Amino acid sequence: MKKYRLMSPGPTPVPEKVLLRMADTIIHHRTPRFRAVLKGVNDKLKKVFRTDNPVFIFASSGTGAMEASVVNVLSKGDKALVIRGGKFGERFTEICQAYGIEAVNYDLTWGEAADAVVVEKLLKENPGVKAVYATLCETSTGVVNDIKEIAKVVSSTDAVLVVDAISGLSADDLRTDEWGVDVALCGSQKGLMLPPGLAFLSLSPKAEKLVERSDLPKYYFCLKAAMKSYGKDDTPWTPAVSLIMGLDAVLDMLLEEGLDNVLTRHARLAHATREAVKAIGLEIFSRRPSNAVTSVRVPEGLDGAALVKKMRDEQGVTIAGGQAALKGRIFRLAHLGYMDEYDTITAIAGVEMVLSQLGYGVELGKGVARAQELFK
């Protein structure tokens, strides 16, 4: 018997009581009973997104919300500035291209964070840019971008700032309204501790003006339709009822713990993970590490893919390898969502044992001890 342990940056483990809430009798969505749940969920989502603006819910993966942030905010002939520090930043450009939008790409070396000064310069050089697309936690590299500084730059222009906070929300700080983020995106299967299947999009009044004039084609992800239903505690299309019941439960959990405490918990686990990794003698890959996921450079001579595979198949611990150009070059340990100190200790203990099996010179327990020191 090996327990199944999910330590990837999405999906993340779902608390048992949330699984059971989703296993309750399915109710009809066009009823006062469901609308009451949805109203509560809508109110609580605002708190978790730290915004007074509406947060719309889609039945889709996070990519659906990314598409919604392009097809509703932009119009034919508009330009977008896309900050690309990894696979998910690049996805915004792909979506822009699919809809005939010219994307000005700010390409970072993977592992580096965006520089607000460069964003400012690019906005000056490209006065036609209507929206800047940024990533809070770039899941593929484990970098958290300085959204606060980027928002300072963007909010002083006519452009709106769209932030992919899909894997970052509730792990990395995001002050949507305070910082001036116009559109924040999220997915259910990350810090929100749910199965995949829901995506979220918050909308500022500044961005709403662009939505009103947007002439890109859309239907399922149409925000005007979503806005019309939102005021009636309804959704334009059949919502994913069971996932929304789970959402109701996880939002209660997050608000009960307190958002600041949730962030502190993630920061604590992330810090301990990074320190433990360094104590083992490995190097953190990202220059500005996120509190959602820690990317570790695979040391010279070690088979990164084998490490991830052994962790999963032999230890029962599902971590993530590198994607695209980083395949085999990094591995990623998530401390995201329903995670505590002993989950971190487990991850580190597993990595140590597998490194040892792979013949990498590691003193067993050294990383674990470093985490314990920080946790005690």
Next chain:
Amino acid sequence: MKKYRLMSPGPTPVPEKVLLRMADTIIHHRTPRFRAVLKGVNDKLKKVFRTDNPVFIFASSGTGAMEASVVNVLSKGDKALVIRGGKFGERFTEICQAYGIEAVNYDLTWGEAADAVVVEKLLKENPGVKAVYATLCETSTGVVNDIKEIAKVVSSTDAVLVVDAISGLSADDLRTDEWGVDVALCGSQKGLMLPPGLAFLSLSPKAEKLVERSDLPKYYFCLKAAMKSYGKDDTPWTPAVSLIMGLDAVLDMLLEEGLDNVLTRHARLAHATREAVKAIGLEIFSRRPSNAVTSVRVPEGLDGAALVKKMRDEQGVTIAGGQAALKGRIFRLAHLGYMDEYDTITAIAGVEMVLSQLGYGVELGKGVARAQELFK
């Protein structure tokens, strides 16, 4: 205490063992373990869709699959023929319009079924039509269209036939390959007995050719991306893991019962519902009634909305009222998905009691007795 009984044409009740399957530990989707589940699901979906072609799964409501069937099959300047016998037929035209596609509308009086001869005539009059959009069960009226005859007409032309079988699949017969249906759509929360959140689309080689040349913009619902992943038992975006686990379980249930038996069960419940309704003295609204849902005309002088509300709030039985122009004029009793004889008896018994409360002259037990006769 009142039990909650869901007798609407979607969502429908989810079997307890399926709810529990979905409440199992969430696993990562990019793993051999998940891919094995997905491969099994893909194979079983083909059987339920009665096709040898791939059936793609989206994390979305059924409307997402409808959009996918427009943006992937059609190209700029193409024309579509849309058979519109209710709210869901009309949705195809709305989607076409959103993407700049000219829709030739074949408008039926609500409650009537489409005539294949008219489809043939319209195709001759509009030689530029690349796709015909039809509905198996038009949920808003309870009509099942004669897809077999329509397919005969369409398959002898260059146009492809897209069938919205969202609420019809597994209740009303659909022989996708045998009849020559190119694209069949479904949603999870109907005959498939799951919560809402998944949508399905089958694709024939004839339709695939149109997909290859399609130049309408799309990203999340891009079938080329889905096709690329399908061969690797993968999905382009994060799949709704828990719903797919549930799907695995419901497909086993359907195949274990046998598709023909599933159809026979629905036909039996539908027949008994219609006969019981007539025994009560009410009239069936639809001219060609579906086996998924029975639409009943609200008799003169009776408050249709009050009937639905009393059924829900006092009897605990959630049935559906009329939509759009049919608001207050019909009520709809579903016998769709996880339903048996006693569910039908319950629905009829509830309707009789509420009719009696509303002062409609009904002999209690008359409709129930008629159903019993047919079931015994």
